[in-house]
Amino acid sequence: KHWVPIGGNARDDSASYNVFSGTLEGNGHCIRNLCVVGNHKYVGLFGALGGARIRNLGIESGVVMGASRAAGLSGYIRSGTVIENCYNKANVSGDASIGGIAGMISGTDCRILNCYNVGAVSGNASYAGIAGYLSSAAKGCVIENSYHGGSCAVAIVGNTNSAATG
Numbered sequence: 001k002h003w004v005p006i007g008g009n010a011r012d013d014s015a016s017y018n019v020f021s022g023t024l025e026g027n028g029h030c031i032r033n034l035c036v037v038g039n040h041k042y043v044g045l046f047g048a049l050g051g052a053r054i055r056n057l058g059i060e061s062g063v064v065m066g067a068s069r070a071a072g073l074s075g076y077i078r079s080g081t082v083i084e085n086c087y088n089k090a091n092v093s094g095d096a097s098i099g100g101i102a103g104m105i106s107g108t109d110c111r112i113l114n115c116y117n118v119g120a121v122s123g124n125a126s127y128a129g130i131a132g133y134l135s136s137a138a139k140g141c142v143i144e145n146s147y148h149g150g151s152c153a154v155a156i157v158g159n160t161n162s163a164a165t166g
Helices: none
Strands: 023-031 034-037 040-044 046-050 053-059 062-071 073-076 081-085 089-099 100-103 109-113 127-128 131-134 140-143 158-161
Touching: 040 046, 040 073, 062 131, 089 158
Parallel strands: 023 053, 034 062, 040 062, 046 073, 053 081, 062 089, 073 100, 081 109, 089 127, 100 131, 109 140, 131 158
Antiparallel strands: 062 073, 062 100, 089 100, 089 131, 127 131, 127 158
16 A cells, blocks of 8 residues: 655645644654655655654665655655654655655755665656755755665765755
8 A cells, every 4th residue: 555645745836735843753663665656746754844853763665756855754854854863775766856865955954864875766857865955945954974875876965056055
């Protein structure tokens, strides 16, 4: 059965979607066989995060396929979100803004800390092992002590808007 992302999973940019803004403490648990397949935006375990904290969680296996803003953990990350001590081993693919941990980061003070991806990541534009795209609104964002070891030509960040700061 296909997973419906927590928050997100919109057919287009004009569609409304919920944003997860709580805390998920994974306590070292992992999710196996995550399956998100469709021509949607904002897809992954979470579609969209805003002011959320996701910790100590792994995606052990699976496949995530979306139109854009797709990732193993979260397709879209907004201001104040922290993803810490997480990993992705699922294969992720889509058109643009595709990443192992985050598809697109757009907001202030987002943090990806101590995370890794070893799943295959592929796309047509803005794709990478950790985060596919940092938008112009990505201010003060940090990706620290994180790595990519899967198949993808770009390791950490696929594309960064020139106005983004870290």
